[in-house]
Amino acid sequence: MGVTRVKAIEEKEKPEEKKVKPVRVEKELKLVVRVAGTDLDGEKSLIRALKKIKGISHAMGKAICTVSSFDPKAKLGSLGEKDIGKLEEIIKDPVKFGVPVSLVDRRKDLETGKDLHLTGVDLDVQRKFDIKKMIDMKTYKGVRHMYGLPVRGQRTRSSFRKGRVVGVVKKTIKLQMKKEEEKK
Numbered sequence: 383m384g385v386t387r388v389k390a391i392e393e394k395e396k397p398e399e400k401k402v403k404p405v406r407v408e409k410e411l412k413l414v415v416r417v418a419g420t421d422l423d424g425e426k427s428l429i430r431a432l433k434k435i436k437g438i439s440h441a442m443g444k445a446i447c448t449v450s451s452f453d454p455k456a457k458l459g460s461l462g463e464k465d466i467g468k469l470e471e472i473i474k475d476p477v478k479f480g481v482p483v484s485l486v487d488r489r490k491d492l493e494t495g496k497d498l499h500l501t502g503v504d505l506d507v508q509r510k511f512d513i514k515k516m517i518d519m520k521t522y523k524g525v526r527h528m529y530g531l532p533v534r535g536q537r538t539r540s541s542f543r544k545g546r547v548v549g550v551v552k553k554t555i556k557l558q559m560k561k562e563e564e565k566k
Contacts, residue, residue, distance in 0.1 A: 418502060420435045428454050446476065449481055450468055
């Protein structure tokens with residue numbers, strides 16, 4: 383064995399000294415963040431967390447991140463109280479902050495005439511009122527809603543058969559049922 387080889391073996395046998403890595407001090411992540419009346423996971427990215435709010439799609443979430451100048455990949459839990467307040471303001475009135483009107487869910491609302499964006503419980507309540515209004519006006523869609531039938535032109539021959547008595551009762555079975563009723 384050569385001298386260089388012996389040194390190499392000895393160096394391998396020595397316990398390696400552990401290098402100390404600098405520890406990054408990060409802000410504390412909030413695990414649950416309440417935005418627009420919804421509890422969201424603070425460990426998810428901002429754009430994914432916003433999609434959990436009822437009424438906010440991927441496109442709307444992306445637009446909100448762009449307008450608010452927040453990084454869409456940043457964790458929601460790392461935002462401060464002021465930032466969350468700013469997010470809530472943008473969600474309540476996105477057109478005011480520059481979100482395109484095409485992303486808003488109630489353009490030219492019948493009652494107010496304004497472009498509104500509803501989220502959460504407000505969206506559910508308004509949808510129920512809209513259906514109730516259609517039923518009261520006895521529009522085609524309202525009548526279909528009233529009878530529990532499909533509203534948007536789907537076929538009903540083979541679909542939407544759940545919850546009703548479906549099928550053909552044969553003549554022999556009818557006769558048997560009548561006989562059983564007479565015996566009682």
